[in-house]
Amino acid sequence: MLDQIRIILVETSHTGNIGSVARAMKTMGLSQLVLVSPKELPDGQAYALSAGASDLLATAKVVDSLQDAIADCRLVIGTSHKPKSQDHQVLNPRQAAELAVPELQQGPVAIVFGRESNGLSNDELRLCNYHLCIPTSAEYTSLNLAMAVQVVSYEMRMASLDQQPEAEASAEEKTSYPTSEQLEGFYQHLQTTLDQTGFIIRAHPGHIMIKLRRLFTRARPDEVELNILRGILTSVQRFGRVGNSTITPEQQ
Amino acid sequence: MLDQIRIILVETSHTGNIGSVARAMKTMGLSQLVLVSPKELPDGQAYALSAGASDLLATAKVVDSLQDAIADCRLVIGTSHKPKSQDHQVLNPRQAAELAVPELQQGPVAIVFGRESNGLSNDELRLCNYHLCIPTSAEYTSLNLAMAVQVVSYEMRMASLDQQPEAEASAEEKTSYPTSEQLEGFYQHLQTTLDQTGFIIRAHPGHIMIKLRRLFTRARPDEVELNILRGILTSVQRFGRVGNSTITPEQQ
Structure with missing residues (x-):
């Protein structure tokens, strides 16, 4: 089920981060990685830092725009540094996982991470149904990209473990969302x-x-x-x- | 309150990992780092990877034994790769945080992380009141040391936020709704x-x-x-x- 979570990295600068992201994802059972216009494609450093998760790099899709990356997704969650938004509900990673995991049966759910330097643009955030903010310390907010993916992937895994027993339950009453x-x-x-x-x-x-x-x-x-x-x-x-x-x- | 959580790293091999641990801790508001017999003391690479968290490296205590590191702690939680233990209750990070955070008012709580290669020894684990296991994927358990600290620190922060009375919220940014x-x-x-x-x-x-x-x-x-x-x-x-x-x- 966690293979329906799509981690999307937008314009990543450092290939090493892409490798660390792959490793972080795989430890939590995630496998779908999409790169939107990375500054450089995964290279030796990316593969070195991915450790045993090089298969995720090898199967990662590379696309030109965020729109392409999310086209078939019914739920899109964009990460943001700002804990508040006037126009979107802002979730913490746990709330995002509780929302996303039950919807994985319907198809891919996108979690979008922005540039190392300045995150996602306002236009990109507007394409997302929800915003996700990791509650960092007010004094020091410098969370590394792969660390952010690790925390979010961990919460997705925790939510999927929670779900498993009850699972299929109300499969029929599920709302079907457009792409x-x-x-x-x-x-x-x-x-x-x-x-x-x-x-x-x-x-x-x-x-x-x-x-x-x-x-x-x-x-x-x-x-x-x-x-x-x-x-x-x-x-x-x-x-x-x-x-x-x-x-x-x-x-x- | 989170400054009462003591992250203890036992015989860390790579100084870069110590730097990444410092950064991970600081993003979540933790500050107490203790190194038990590190292979090398924090060097240039550690400081580079700590980014803005070099203060944690500068104030890190270095001791010779785990006993010294935990001497003044009432609660000691040791991380383990094994999800089961015959003689200890094994907690996931969330359960560990729910247990630890309410005890921070009494004094420091220790979270102990083992060697990159083979974790904590059985003798070291016996010094701990509880064991903590991060629920990684069965197919790929290779969680980086700093990633593990990130996840645990995140849960500590989440539990401490739960404890705080709801923030005064954003009174000024109030949206005006119709009747x-x-x-x-x-x-x-x-x-x-x-x-x-x-x-x-x-x-x-x-x-x-x-x-x-x-x-x-x-x-x-x-x-x-x-x-x-x-x-x-x-x-x-x-x-x-x-x-x-x-x-x-x-x-x-």
Whole structure:
């Protein structure tokens, strides 16, 4: 089950860290590693520091963008140095694991780690359903990347050990969530529709769309709800084309 | 309080590991480091890897025997690779932290880590009140020394945070939320609009509206977001009245 946890490293600078991350993951039973535009591909140093976890480096996927890395994920958790966020619920590693592990049966869950120097950008964090912050000491927050992966992987393992006995339990009542790709399709549909209704100006969709994305990321619609939302958008587009039939019957 | 946790490293081989341990401890607010007969004293590599935690290296005590290191401790927990022990209760890191943290008010609590190669000897483990085993994957147990200290220190910090009364939180960053009445106004507006677009049938708004209410209740829009949502509804209503202007210019 833990093989459905996808550890994503964004623009890692030091290949040694990638190796240490692989080792940290494997000690906890994780195996899926994705590298988004690493400064350098895993080299000798990465393999040396991975110790017996070189298989994770060999099978690591390398992609160009975070969007590609999370496209098939229904739950995306982004790590952040800031313990608070105005627009996202911030979880500690334990809460993140309690949330993520029960969803592994549905497919991959992404945990995203940013650059050694300055973490994830705001744009990247906006792609995440939740933010995760490791509660470091206020006086010294300099947690090494691989150490952060170790702590999070450890919590994932602890949560999976907790789960095992009860396991399959309520498999049927599980909510099914859309993938990031499906959500992206919804946002495009929303933007097009709001452009047509004149609510947003084609040239400057930015600010409003960011706010709407934030709202829906927080709401985390399931597949049924997303279908309703898309149905609403389609009805609005048709409404605009035919007009209100009581006012413009001639157009029907 | 966490300064009463004493991390004890027995006969560490690599000074780099001592430096990484210092860094791991400091990120979690621990500060007491004791080295029992290290192969070498902290050197340049140790200081380099300690990053901003060199103060822990500078104040680390070096002693000749584990007995000396634990002499003033009331509770001694020894880490072990073996998940079972005939004569000791074996704790996972969380259980160890739940046991240790409440005792910190009485004095130092020791957590003992063995050699990189082969851990603690049976004689050393017998000096400990409890054994601690980090639940690694059965296929790959090769947890780096500093990683093990990171995980244990993290659990100590989590347990100490649990003990503290809920922080005063972020009173100033409070978001302003709409009243129930304002939300009700939004739902009425939404229902009217969806009736106009033909998405819901006037006679049976029930099911869809219940689902939409559930979605927005979960999202909990703030006042700014609610204004955006109402603005969208108004734009949709205007869109239907005037139709798509490129199709029906005569209506403007």
